Amino acid sequence: MSECKNIREQFALLLYGELKFDEEERIDSHLDGCPECRAALGRQKALHDAVDAAAVTPSRVLLNRCREELAELLPREKPASSWTLWWHQIGANWKIQFLKPVGAMALLAVGFFAAKITPGWNVSGGLGSMDLANFGGAQVRNVATEPDGRLRIVFDEKRERTISGSRDDQQIRALLMAAAKEATDPGLRAQTVTILVGDANEADVREALAFAMANDENTTVRLKAMEGLERYTNDPMVQNALAHVLLNDPNTGMRTRVIDALTGHEGQELDRQMVGALQELMSREDDHDVRERARQMLHSIKASAETY
Amino acid sequence: MVQPSLKRWAVRKEGAAVDETELIRAAQRGDSSAFEELVRTYDQSVLRLALSMLRSPEDARDVYQETFLRVYRNLNQFRFDCSFHTWLYRIATNLCLDQLRRRKVRKEEPTVVATPEGSMDRMDAAPETRVEGDPQRNLFSGQIRKRVKEALAELTPRERMVFELRHYEGMRLRKIGEVLGTSEEAAKNCLFRATQKMRTALGEFV
Numbered sequence: 001m002s003e004c005k006n007i008r009e010q011f012a013l014l015l016y017g018e019l020k021f022d023e024e025e026r027i028d029s030h031l032d033g034c035p036e037c038r039a040a041l042g043r044q045k046a047l048h049d050a051v052d053a054a055a056v057t058p059s060r061v062l063l064n065r066c067r068e069e070l071a072e073l074l075p076r077e078k079p080a081s082s083w084t085l086w087w088h089q090i091g092a093n094w095k096i097q098f099l100k101p102v103g104a105m106a107l108l109a110v111g112f113f114a115a116k117i118t119p120g121w122n123v124s125g126g127l128g129s130m131d132l133a134n135f136g137g138a139q140v141r142n143v144a145t146e147p148d149g150r151l152r153i154v155f156d157e158k159r160e161r162t163i164s165g166s167r168d169d170q171q172i173r174a175l176l177m178a179a180a181k182e183a184t185d186p187g188l189r190a191q192t193v194t195i196l197v198g199d200a201n202e203a204d205v206r207e208a209l210a211f212a213m214a215n216d217e218n219t220t221v222r223l224k225a226m227e228g229l230e231r232y233t234n235d236p237m238v239q240n241a242l243a244h245v246l247l248n249d250p251n252t253g254m255r256t257r258v259i260d261a262l263t264g265h266e267g268q269e270l271d272r273q274m275v276g277a278l279q280e281l282m283s284r285e286d287d288h289d290v291r292e293r294a295r296q297m298l299h300s301i302k303a304s305a306e307t308y
Numbered sequence: 309m310v311q312p313s314l315k316r317w318a319v320r321k322e323g324a325a326v327d328e329t330e331l332i333r334a335a336q337r338g339d340s341s342a343f344e345e346l347v348r349t350y351d352q353s354v355l356r357l358a359l360s361m362l363r364s365p366e367d368a369r370d371v372y373q374e375t376f377l378r379v380y381r382n383l384n385q386f387r388f389d390c391s392f393h394t395w396l397y398r399i400a401t402n403l404c405l406d407q408l409r410r411r412k413v414r415k416e417e418p419t420v421v422a423t424p425e426g427s428m429d430r431m432d433a434a435p436e437t438r439v440e441g442d443p444q445r446n447l448f449s450g451q452i453r454k455r456v457k458e459a460l461a462e463l464t465p466r467e468r469m470v471f472e473l474r475h476y477e478g479m480r481l482r483k484i485g486e487v488l489g490t491s492e493e494a495a496k497n498c499l500f501r502a503t504q505k506m507r508t509a510l511g512e513f514v
Contacts, residue, residue: 012503016474018481018496047510048475054456055476056360058368063355066372070347073373077380217352250478284480 003030004037011044017286055250057217060184140179143192151176151195167199177208180225186218193221197228206232210241219251226254230261236271243277246294252287259293263300275303332392336384343383347376350393353477354400360472361404361465363457371407375400390486397479397487401469408465459509467502474499 007030013019014027031038142154152164153175165172180192193212199205206229213225226245232238246258259278262270270278278294282305285291298305328349334342354375358368378399386395460468469488473479481499485492 009500009504012507013496013500016499018474018499043511044507047507050452050510051456051475051506054453054460056356058352058355058359062359062365062369063352066355066369067347067351069369070373070376073377074380077377284478286478
């Protein structure tokens with residue numbers, strides 16, 4: 001029984017993947033002949049899941065507030081380099097990027113000309129000046145598909161305004177892409193991403209989807225974005241984003257799906273970064289199934305499962 | 309080659325540090341957009357850690373500001389002796405631990421405050437919205453969250469920090485040791501104690 005006690009004390013470290021090979025072996029061989037300890041391990045896994053459920057996610061409001069305060073505080077700092085001057089110069093840009101709701105009135109005043117002289121968040125080049133700044137710091141409230149296939153988007157400007165048009169309309173596209181990234185309602189982001197998936201053959205849309213897949217805090221949104229990108233895994237930009245998801249997404253299902261997406265295409269060519277990501281994954285992935293899929297993937301492309 | 313617009317996901321953690329080195333060097337030369345990119349890469353994790361450790365949005369905001377202000381002030385002294393992620397987390401974790409120690413001395417800022425409607429965790433003041441909404445599941449999740457919060461509150465600041473970094477941040481013990489300025493073995497012992505306490509506190513619940 002004291003052996004069982006010793007074994008069970010190691011379960012947490014086992015689940016974190018922090019035991020040495022010999023220690024894991026000792027536990028595995030004990031578990032083979034001890035149903036009570038196997039049940040205890042199941043309880044320990046349940047405990048891990050319960051702790052997962054208590055994960056804290058900062059609200060977007062809090063994050064934006066922090067960014068706003070930091071943007072205000074930094075110019076007061078006096079670093080040794082020429083930071084202060086630089087920071088003053090981009091102060092407005094910071095606000096445009098992170099504080100659209102707060103800066104809406106100011107943006108209205110500065111208007112079109114300010115948008116031209118300050119780079120917005122959209123760096124794809126595909127949209128030109130068609131980000132939300134052109135709509136006075138607009139907040140997209142609703143996106144709906146009309147019976148004829150046109151899209152109707154409602155967004156706050158100084159007052160609510162509705163525009164309608166087809167998906168390839170430049171304004172519609174710009175608003176959709178902005179909403180996919182900026183909307184505070186995760187349901188709206190999911191809906192927008194779903195619409196954008198239909199245009200994933202366009203590079204700028206793929207970039208918006210890749211951003212959502214890699215950064216959105218909502219799993220549903222990230223998953224929908226990934227669904228839209230699965231046919232474009234030969235695109236280096238998409239592989240770059242998938243590599244990020246593979247190494248950083250907290251959701252096991254998302255990480256599994258990345259590997260499935262990569263293995264699902266015959267003749268798939270992986271760039272060096274993706275191979276590196278898979279190898280990195282092998283050294284830090286806690287989930288056995290994901291690790292095994294990554295190992296098989298590396299094996300199939302004749303790459304080592306380790307980094308040297 | 310990574311396109312500029314993709315940097316934000318290419319540098320999120322040390323797994324893809326190629327662009328990060330370029331970003332840091334650019335920031336050290338005074339490139340403000342590079343610094344902004346660094347902030348955006350890590351600030352959500354720093355805020356999450358601070359919020360989780362301190363259970364107070366106000367204190368988490370203070371830690372967030374102070375962390376990035378210190379990074380800003382001292383970036384030119386960063387010599388790549390460790391990863392930027394480790395350096396940043398060293399600053400953030402020290403600030404969190406300092407705050408917890410000060411709180412312990414002053415016995416200030418209780419996590420759970422009394423309100424006319426009953427006790428309320430101040431962290432719940434700005435909850436994150438979710439798409440899904442199964443009331444029963446939410447109720448159960450709420451109960452679990454409450455019990456886990458209580459159990460976490462019983463840990464010492466160091467145990468709690470190690471637990472947070474391992475469980476929620478997914479950081480390896482070796483790196484936790486680097487961040488906290490201790491050995492991997494000490495971090496392991498700390499995690500072991502934390503998980504034992506958590507199991508004792510939550511054992512009947514799961």
